[in-house]
Amino acid sequence: MADFLEQIATLSTRSKVAERQALTEEATKTAVVLPFLQALGFDVFNLEEVMPEFIADVGMKKGEKVDFAIKIDGKIAMLVEAKPINSKLGETQFSQLFRYFHVTEARLAILTNGREAWFFSDTDEPNKMDKRPFFKFDFQNYDNLQVQELARFQKGCFAIESIIEAASNLKYTRAAASYLKGQLDAPDDDFIRLIGRQIHDGSITKAVAEQLKPAIQAALDEIIRDRIQDKLSITLRGDPPAAKNEPAPEVEEPELETTDEEREGFMIVRAIAAKIAPIERITMRDAKSYCAILMDDNNRRPVCRLYFNSPTTKNIGLFSADKVETKIRVDKPSDLYKHTGAIEAAIQSYLGS
Structure with missing residues (x-):
């Protein structure tokens, strides 16, 4: 080979x-x-x-x-x-x-x-x-x-x-992967109704679908995170201990490429944060499917997420007070300024802790 x-x-x-x-x-x-x-x-x-x-x-x-x-x-x-x-x-x-x-x-x-x-x-x-x-x-x-x-x-x-x-x-x-990836990026009405019928009693009207959409998106993200964590846990549990005096094998980290748009989005979030917090506390951590903007480089303190990797759609993930994520479609990184209030609220919630 x-x-x-x-x-x-x-x-x-x-x-x-x-x-x-x-x-x-x-x-x-x-x-x-x-x-x-x-x-x-x-x-x-x-x-x-x-x-x-x-x-x-x-x-x-x-x-x-x-x-x-x-x-x-x-x-x-x-x-x-x-x-x-x-x-x-x-x-x-x-x-x-x-x-x-x-x-x-x-x-x-x-x-x-x-x-x-x-x-x-x-x-x-x-x-x-x-x-x-x-x-x-x-x-x-x-x-x-x-x-x-x-x-x-x-x-x-x-x-x-x-x-x-x-x-x-x-x-x-x-074909299935392509369809599901599209639904993860931007679920269509039929997909929302399909899931909605399993979790909602009554008709799935347009208003109900709009209400369910962010919850379903957040649930999909949570499932993916849990599956990744499960696989990592299995791998870690299954690895035999290294023999004495034998160096541990090097683990090859997956290559990640932070795009110019992700960097621009990060700088915009820092600019928004500058009004209420030291910008050094706002950090970026790239992942395969999104770029996370964090407070104090702590993944338990998410400020927002940038979903800029799709060639057709861009989304930002904003977090509520109880850290429930809502994805919102954007056209360009500067659209982050339209959500200044939500970003500031997320940052403010971590300042006292």
Whole structure:
């Protein structure tokens, strides 16, 4: 696996160079796509394994060509369609691949522009390519778990049935995760009503839904925090004590990137606090899903939270006197000034303690 990780790291560098220099589809194939197929263990110079410009006649259309047909034991295992690295992968891009899929024995198809690779199968209907990829790999932005998923497609361990099973699981897991993440950021009315019917007696009117929304958001956040804490507790309890004179293994901390908007939000909260408290007491502690603004760097003294990581929505979390959090949608960090009263009230509650 270490060798494969190294190969993918090299491929990542190639992709970045190609993004600056490769202007055509052919250049993208040479710079990234062929090295990618090599990394998966296929001999790109052997026509028994990698067949370029594979002809796949589709109905009345004769001479339709797929960029590459990948063969294992003489049978077509995957189809690969390449696009220029400066193009965006999308519906118009894979209509060709969709047509090719059902006239070959392949059950896997890859659409790539040298920056991303999208993997398709026929999990919805046999011999008909799904409209959505079950797995996407970004050559320039990935983690080790994604590389492990990618390793499934290596020639040496290629097993189509297990790949299809994993594809089905991945597709539904990621669809559910995407939906739930959206609800965590900004729950819609249907989601509020779904939960509301379990916790409220009577009709869920618009007014009732608005009343329940902050409580449901706070409950979701609490569940996530509790699950994280439970996992941490299990890990700590399960670790055997270090042997005598044996140094404890280093724990790799997850990388966090504090964004410019989070820093701006932090400075705005400090500016608000300056009226009533020394600004040195207002601190910032970044986390994966939010950036916490605390009093005295104490997570029991939350001032507010900045939920600025979503590419589509921004929220701030404000705390009541009993530390119940309410999320409020904002457009930009300066909108924090609109909530000066709530921020000051949170800070004031800690000044006497």
